[in-house]
Amino acid sequence: MLDLNKQKIVDSVPQKGFFGHPKGLFTLFFTEFWERFSYYGMKAILVYYMYYEVTKGGLGIPETTAFAITSIYGSLVYMSGIIGGWLADRIFGTSKAVFYGGIFIMLGHIVLAVPGSISMFFVSMVLIVIGTGLLKPNVSSIVGDIYSQQDNRRDAGFSIFYMGINLGGFLSPLIVGEIGMNTSFHLGFGLAAIGMFIGLLVFMFTKKKNLGLAGTIVANPLSATEKKKVYTIIGIGIVIIAIILAITIPAGILTFDTFAIVVGILGFLIPAIYITVMYRSPKTTSDERSRLIAYIPLFLASVMFWAIQEQGSTILAGYADKRTQLDFAGMHLSPTLFQSLNPLFIIVFAPIIGWLWVKLGNRQPSIPKKFSIGLLFAGLSFLVILLPAYFGGEGSLVNPLWLVLSYFIVVIGELCLSPVGLSATTKLAPAAFSAQTMSLWFLSNAAAQGLNAQIVKFYSEKTEMMYFGIIGGCSIVLAIVLFLLSPAIQNKMKGIK
Structure with missing residues (x-):
C-alpha cells in the first residue's frame, strides 16, 4: 500500500473517541471480542461434544x-x-474479508x-476454518491502518485490542461452557453463533x-488479466480436489489418519518453502539471510512451545473432565471452567x-534466551x-489446583515467548x-497442532505419566540447548536485539 493511501486512510478515521484512541478501535x-467469544466458547465444548456418548448429546x-x-x-x-490475507491484499480488501469471514463463522x-x-459436524468445521482464516489476520491488519506509523498511541492501541481478545476468551467458556455442558451442546453452539452475529x-x-x-483499499490489487488467471487456477484447483476426494475416499486411500499425516507434513513443509524462497530471493540482503538462519531455531522452539500450550484444549480438557475432582470447596466445577484460565492469567500477568x-x-535476556525461558x-x-x-x-481424582498450576x-x-516472537x-x-x-510466525502454531494430531494418540490414563514426562522433558532439554546456543543465534541476528 502506498504511503499516500496510508495517510489518506488515517485522515478518514476519527482520531478521538475510544479511550483517547481512534473511534475505529x-x-x-x-x-x-465477539468473534473470540464465539470461537473460544465453541472450542471450550468442542472436544466434549465429540467424545461424549450419543446418549449424553x-x-x-x-x-x-x-x-x-x-x-x-x-x-x-x-x-x-x-x-x-492474500485474498484481502489482492482481491477484496480487509474490511470485506472480515465481514465475509464473520458470516462463514456464524454459519459454521x-x-x-x-x-x-458427523458429516454435518465436518461441514461446520470447514465453514469455521474458512471464516477464521478470512477474519482473524485481517481484523488485526485494520487496527494497524487506523494509526499512522509515527502515532505513539499505536502500541497501546494494539494492547487494548489484545485485551478484547482475552476478555472474549475468558468469558465465553464460563457462559457457553456452562450452557453447553449442563443444558445442551447445541444450545452452547447456538450461543457461539449469536456471539458472532453480534460481532x-x-x-x-x-x-x-x-x-x-480503513480496510476498503486493496493493498496490491490484481489486474483484470491476473484476476482471470487466478480465478481459472482456483476453479481448476477445486475441480481437481473434488476428483481426488471422490476417488480416494470411497477407495479407502484418504482416511482420517492419512489426512492427519498430510496436515502435519504441510505444517512443516509450508514454512520450509517460505524460508527457502525468502533466503534465495535476490531482494534479500546478506544480513537478512543471516537473520533468517537465526529465525529457524526460534521457529522450531515456537513449535515445541505451542505443541504443549495448545494441548490445554485437548489433553488437559479431557484431563479436567475425567481425572480432576470437580466437587471442590463446596462447589461443582464445570470442566470448561479451566479453559478460562489462560486468558485470565494473560490479562493479569501480561502487564507485570x-x-x-x-x-x-x-x-x-536476549530474544533466544527469552524463548528458552518460555520452553x-x-x-x-x-x-x-x-x-x-x-x-x-493411577486412576485417582486429582485436586483441581494442580491443573490451575x-x-x-x-x-x-x-x-516470555509469544509477544517476544511477534516482535522478533x-x-x-x-x-x-x-x-x-x-x-510464518503464525504457521509455527499450525505446525505445532499438526504435530499434536499425531502425538495425542499416545495419551491414555495408563500412559499418562510417560506422556507428560517425555513431552515435558523434551521441552526442557530443548530449552537448555537453545539457551546454550543463544550467543551464536544472537550473533546471526546482525545487530537485532
Missing part, C-alpha cells in the same frame, strides 16, 4: 480421535490465515447448533462512521511481565501435571517479505 475491539467419537480432530482443526485455522456455528450427523452487527453498523477508508522487561532494560516453563507445566498421578496413583506455568512461558519476527523479517514473515 471501538469497532475493531468489539468485533474481535455427543457424537460418540473415540477420545483420542477427538483430540486429533481438534488439533487438525486448529492447524488448518492457522494455515487458512495465509489464504485469507449454526450448523453445529442443529443436531445432525457482525457491531462491525456493519459502526464501520462507516468509525473506520472511514512487560513491566519487568522495561525495568531490566539492557539487562533483560522451560512449558516443559515444567507438563511435569507438574504428572505429579498427582505419581503421588496418588499447570495452566498458570504455561501462561508465564507464553508471556518483525525485526528479523527481510524488508521485501515483512508480511509473509509474520504469516
Whole structure:
C-alpha cells in the first residue's frame, strides 16, 4: 500500500473517541471480542461434544480421535490465515474479508447448533476454518491502518485490542461452557453463533462512521488479466480436489489418519518453502539471510512451545473432565471452567511481565534466551501435571489446583515467548517479505497442532505419566540447548536485539 493511501486512510478515521484512541478501535475491539467469544466458547465444548456418548448429546467419537480432530482443526485455522490475507491484499480488501469471514463463522456455528450427523459436524468445521482464516489476520491488519506509523498511541492501541481478545476468551467458556455442558451442546453452539452475529452487527453498523477508508483499499490489487488467471487456477484447483476426494475416499486411500499425516507434513513443509524462497530471493540482503538462519531455531522452539500450550484444549480438557475432582470447596466445577484460565492469567500477568522487561532494560535476556525461558516453563507445566498421578496413583481424582498450576506455568512461558516472537519476527523479517514473515510466525502454531494430531494418540490414563514426562522433558532439554546456543543465534541476528 502506498504511503499516500496510508495517510489518506488515517485522515478518514476519527482520531478521538475510544479511550483517547481512534473511534475505529471501538469497532475493531468489539468485533474481535465477539468473534473470540464465539470461537473460544465453541472450542471450550468442542472436544466434549465429540467424545461424549450419543446418549449424553455427543457424537460418540473415540477420545483420542477427538483430540486429533481438534488439533487438525486448529492447524488448518492457522494455515487458512495465509489464504485469507492474500485474498484481502489482492482481491477484496480487509474490511470485506472480515465481514465475509464473520458470516462463514456464524454459519459454521449454526450448523453445529442443529443436531445432525458427523458429516454435518465436518461441514461446520470447514465453514469455521474458512471464516477464521478470512477474519482473524485481517481484523488485526485494520487496527494497524487506523494509526499512522509515527502515532505513539499505536502500541497501546494494539494492547487494548489484545485485551478484547482475552476478555472474549475468558468469558465465553464460563457462559457457553456452562450452557453447553449442563443444558445442551447445541444450545452452547447456538450461543457461539449469536456471539458472532453480534460481532457482525457491531462491525456493519459502526464501520462507516468509525473506520472511514480503513480496510476498503486493496493493498496490491490484481489486474483484470491476473484476476482471470487466478480465478481459472482456483476453479481448476477445486475441480481437481473434488476428483481426488471422490476417488480416494470411497477407495479407502484418504482416511482420517492419512489426512492427519498430510496436515502435519504441510505444517512443516509450508514454512520450509517460505524460508527457502525468502533466503534465495535476490531482494534479500546478506544480513537478512543471516537473520533468517537465526529465525529457524526460534521457529522450531515456537513449535515445541505451542505443541504443549495448545494441548490445554485437548489433553488437559479431557484431563479436567475425567481425572480432576470437580466437587471442590463446596462447589461443582464445570470442566470448561479451566479453559478460562489462560486468558485470565494473560490479562493479569501480561502487564507485570512487560513491566519487568522495561525495568531490566539492557539487562533483560536476549530474544533466544527469552524463548528458552518460555520452553522451560512449558516443559515444567507438563511435569507438574504428572505429579498427582505419581503421588496418588493411577486412576485417582486429582485436586483441581494442580491443573490451575499447570495452566498458570504455561501462561508465564507464553508471556516470555509469544509477544517476544511477534516482535522478533518483525525485526528479523527481510524488508521485501515483512508480511509473509509474520504469516510464518503464525504457521509455527499450525505446525505445532499438526504435530499434536499425531502425538495425542499416545495419551491414555495408563500412559499418562510417560506422556507428560517425555513431552515435558523434551521441552526442557530443548530449552537448555537453545539457551546454550543463544550467543551464536544472537550473533546471526546482525545487530537485532
